[in-house]
Amino acid sequence: MRFTLEIWRQKNAQDEGRFEVYEVDGISPNTSFLEMLDILNERLIKEGKEPVAFDHDCREGICGSCGLFINGRAHGPLPNITTCRLYMRHFKDGERIVIEPFRAKPFPVIKDLVVDRSALDRIIQKGGYISVNTGSAPDANSIPIPKAVADRAFDYATCIGCGACVAACKNASAMLFVAAKVSHLAMLPQGQPERRQRVKRMVAQMDSEGFGHCSNTGACAVECPAKIPLSAIAQLQRDYIWANLTPDLYAR
Amino acid sequence: MRTTVEPVSWLHTSVGRKIIMAATGVFLMTFLVVHLAGNLLLLRADGGAAFNAYAEFMSTNPFIRVLEVFLFAGFVIHIYQGIYFISREKKSRPKGYALNNAGANSSIFSRTMRLSAIVVLVFLIVHLRHFFVEHRLLGSPYTMYDLCKAAFENPWYSLFYVVSMVLLGFHLAHGFYSSFQTLGLILNRRIEAVIKWAGAAFALGVPLGFAIIPLYFLVKTF
Ligand code: HEM
Numbered sequence: 001m002r003f004t005l006e007i008w009r010q011k012n013a014q015d016e017g018r019f020e021v022y023e024v025d026g027i028s029p030n031t032s033f034l035e036m037l038d039i040l041n042e043r044l045i046k047e048g049k050e051p052v053a054f055d056h057d058c059r060e061g062i063c064g065s066c067g068l069f070i071n072g073r074a075h076g077p078l079p080n081i082t083t084c085r086l087y088m089r090h091f092k093d094g095e096r097i098v099i100e101p102f103r104a105k106p107f108p109v110i111k112d113l114v115v116d117r118s119a120l121d122r123i124i125q126k127g128g129y130i131s132v133n134t135g136s137a138p139d140a141n142s143i144p145i146p147k148a149v150a151d152r153a154f155d156y157a158t159c160i161g162c163g164a165c166v167a168a169c170k171n172a173s174a175m176l177f178v179a180a181k182v183s184h185l186a187m188l189p190q191g192q193p194e195r196r197q198r199v200k201r202m203v204a205q206m207d208s209e210g211f212g213h214c215s216n217t218g219a220c221a222v223e224c225p226a227k228i229p230l231s232a233i234a235q236l237q238r239d240y241i242w243a244n245l246t247p248d249l250y251a252r
Numbered sequence: 253m254r255t256t257v258e259p260v261s262w263l264h265t266s267v268g269r270k271i272i273m274a275a276t277g278v279f280l281m282t283f284l285v286v287h288l289a290g291n292l293l294l295l296r297a298d299g300g301a302a303f304n305a306y307a308e309f310m311s312t313n314p315f316i317r318v319l320e321v322f323l324f325a326g327f328v329i330h331i332y333q334g335i336y337f338i339s340r341e342k343k344s345r346p347k348g349y350a351l352n353n354a355g356a357n358s359s360i361f362s363r364t365m366r367l368s369a370i371v372v373l374v375f376l377i378v379h380l381r382h383f384f385v386e387h388r389l390l391g392s393p394y395t396m397y398d399l400c401k402a403a404f405e406n407p408w409y410s411l412f413y414v415v416s417m418v419l420l421g422f423h424l425a426h427g428f429y430s431s432f433q434t435l436g437l438i439l440n441r442r443i444e445a446v447i448k449w450a451g452a453a454f455a456l457g458v459p460l461g462f463a464i465i466p467l468y469f470l471v472k473t474f
């Protein structure tokens with residue numbers, strides 16, 4: 001297969017950046033999108049040019065590194081998928097493919113298609129944890145949790161922190177990401193001690209980082225490779241209202 | 253590491269502000285229903301007797317006058333927060349995408365809230381000037397029915413009215429569902445389906461009900 005690639009090139013954070021056009025040919029339909037970029041990069045290196053920088057690690061959809069904005073969508077034309085699980089057979093032969101970095105104020109471009117997503121880590125540091133006693137490990141299943149509840153908590157826990165929700169959102173909001181973590185821990189008994197402050201602190205950090213507000217467009221859930229549902233956001237809203245409107249019985 | 257800016261109050265965070273928008277939005281939607289019910293009296297072929305009696309009741313009843321204060325407050329707060337969100341829209345993504353296929357993952361209504369908001373705001377100002385200011389503040393000698401009749405028999409005013417109602421429909425087509433989500437009331441898939449259906453019916457029915465009235469007056473002039 002043959003493709004015309006329009007790729008965003010940017011030397012560093014200070015550089016203006018621009019699109020450059022590359023032709024690739026002889027690509028097997030079963031080449032993954034990242035392998036296609038590898039093939040391009042090998043050629044660029046042989047030609048003595050700077051290869052295209054892009055983030056990737058596991059290449060099996062679990063690490064969340066491979067954030068690329070492809071033909072106007074986070075992680076390309078398929079819903080609920082990571083870029084590493086996208087194949088060239090998902091494109092038409094001869095297609096023009098526009099590849100951009102994820103765009104958001106809290107995601108500054110480091111180089112070419114690589115952005116700094118540590119803003120998401122800082123939100124997690126603010127409340128995405130539970131307190132446990134150190135010492136001997138507690139017995140497995142010593143806290144009874146109904147299967148249905150455990151399943152829901154697990155669904156919310158599968159967020160891989162890829163940032164596609166932010167990239168796809170018209171307001172560059174991180175709500176789905178924050179809501180996935182808030183809802184995951186809200187389901188479980190272990191998450192209760194910090195529940196009230198978790199939602200407040202994570203929302204405050206989300207705002208401080210410069211992410212936008214949630215308009216409930218639902219674009220995030222369509223692009224989320226972990227299929228985090230919008231019910232996570234409804235749960236965050238409930239926790240936020242509850243944490244702010246009801247008195248904290250244990251506050252000193 | 254970036255420090256957290258502690259919000260002055262929870263009502264100053266993006267989530268808190270949206271909760272205010274949703275609460276005022278729901279209140280404004282209930283107002284639309286009452287307003288529509290009254291307006292439909294204009295369609296009665298009684299020369300405006302029923303409508304004028306209703307208008308008289310609405311402008312003199314003390315209970316309604318108190319509600320009116322809340323209504324104005326609701327509008328002011330909703331519009332204030334709306335303008336706040338619209339004004340900081342570009343701040344979270346200063347550099348946009350060269351190619352953005354947003355149609356693949358979200359509805360046109362949800363992406364045009366800013367446009368529909370501005371059209372409804374302009375409509376609201378013109379509308380208040382035409383009826384509220386004229387009748388209640390300037391003490392126009394005409395009855396409310398006569399004011400409406402004169403306005404709606406003007407094709408330009410009617411066109412503006414109908415177009416505004418289409419945009420109000422856009423605002424509600426997303427806003428109805430969105431407000432329930434913002435208030436955390438969408439507890440499961442079944443509720444979600446019901447809210448989406450009700451939202452579609454509301455967004456279609458209410459603006460259509462309003463738009464029929466100028467069209468009725470306009471058709472009668474021929
Ligand atoms: C009768 C008139 C109106 C009604 C019934 C109404 C209702 C609503 C509702 C229910 C929402 C959804 C809230 C949510 O997402 O939780 C909404 C959102 C919104 N409204 Fe209105 N609204 C009205 C007029 C206006 C006006 C005049 C403005 C002008 C500034 C405005 C600006 C907005 C904006 C900007 C949003 C979207 C906020 C976002 O991005 O999430 N609205 N409205």
Ligand code: SF4
Pocket residue numbers: 064158159160161162163164165166176177180220223224225226227228
């Ligand atoms: S919620 Fe989904 S799209 Fe957002 S960071 Fe987590 S896995 Fe990625």
Ligand code: FES
Pocket residue numbers: 055056057058059060061062063064065066082083084085
């Ligand atoms: S490279 Fe790990 S998810 Fe794509």
